[in-house]
Amino acid sequence: MDFNESTTLDAVLTSFENAADDRTKQVLQAVTRHLHELVREVRPSMREWEQAIAFLTEVGNRCDDTRQEFVLLSDVLGVSMLIETMNGAPAGTEGTVLGPFHMVDSPARELGDTIDLIGGGTPCVVSGAVTDPSRTPLPGATVDVWQCNEDGFYDVQQPDTQPPGNGRGLFHTDHNGRYWFRTVVPSHYPIPTDGPVGRLLHSAGRHPNRPAHIHFIAHAPGHRSVTTHVFVADSPYVDSDAVFAVKRSLIVDFAESTDAGEAARYGVTAPFRHARFDIHLAPEGDQAP
Incomplete structure (x- = not known):
């Protein structure tokens, strides 16, 4: 031929x-x-x-x-977010990108434990419930969380200064489907720019920054897992995320609390920041049209 x-x-x-x-x-x-x-x-x-x-x-x-540079490339081209959206469950919490830093297993922790192993600044409590779309609690659901520190770095990026597992935790909800843990408010940060994806962004005249966020993966038997974020409401770049992952339903106010009694219940001192984020898991088989 x-x-x-x-x-x-x-x-x-x-x-x-x-x-x-x-x-x-x-x-x-x-x-x-x-x-x-x-x-x-x-x-x-x-x-x-x-x-x-x-x-x-x-x-x-x-x-x-x-480090997963191909995930990073998929993220900055908007493909990761497109696939996540296409495969989302319409009745549950909206999903967003996995990101390139879920590369190690999160250590198992008890409810109320801190994932801040280096003693950051202002303490923060994150709490919520895992339910089905009708708001029925899901006891024993797993809640896998990971985040950067106050300076914008994940543990795997700073193995000499952050202990393994810093900013990470695997929790199980209580009999009412509730979870809570202590941490610090993460910082906004640039995605890694010291590789080919960073050069691509520079050539395109794009900034590499992500708004401050905490990653979540939640799962319960008989329900679809969701991979999502909580975005800090007042964070820079919340309107121009380099990986296009922000959704309005995932923006949460990390409000300052001066309530000493509430602080004591969570094992922190006032003032502290408190973010409330409920996660709703769709039944298995519930697929976006």
């Missing part, structure tokens, strides 16, 4: 006709069609194509046990 600009696409699509299953065939053919369309639209030079391959190679080479 004479391969040229007008015939190559059909030849490649035909080569996938005997794929192992229909879904594999669908995906491979769709990727091929869109990739060929992109190439015909931008018409890269050989040097530009080599640069593109080198960029993706470097993205892969920057991935290790504590």
Whole structure:
């Protein structure tokens, strides 16, 4: 066959006709069609194509046990958020991106424990309940949380100054579906810019910053897990998140409390910051249309 600009696409699509299953065939053919369309639209030079391959190679080479550069690339292109939204459950708490720092297991902790192992500044309490969409409590639900410190760094980014597990905790809700833990208010921070994704943002004239947030993964038997964030309401960049992950329903006021009695109940001193965030898990099978 004479391969040229007008015939190559059909030849490649035909080569996938005997794929192992229909879904594999669908995906491979769709990727091929869109990739060929992109190439015909931008018409890269050989040097530009080599640069593109080198960029993706470097993205892969920057991935290790504590950093996932491909997740970062997916995030800054808005693809992670698009997929999360497409697969969300309409009746439950809105989901958002996993992010590149859920690379280690969160240590199991008791309700009320602190996840701040280095003694930050103003104490903060995060509390709420895990329920189904009708607000029926889900006892024993798991609540996995992780966050950066007050300076905007995760434990895996500062292994010499932060102990492993700082800012992380795996909790189980009580008999009323409630959870609570102590921490510090996280800072806004830039995503890692010392790799190929950082250079991409610089070339595009985009800032790398994320608003302050705490990550959550909540799960209960018979219900769909949700991966989400709580965003600090007064944080910079809440309107221009570098990974497009902010949703209005996830913005929470970390209000200052001077109530000494409430502080004592949570094992902190007043004044402290208090964020309340209820998580609603949709039943299994509940899928976005």
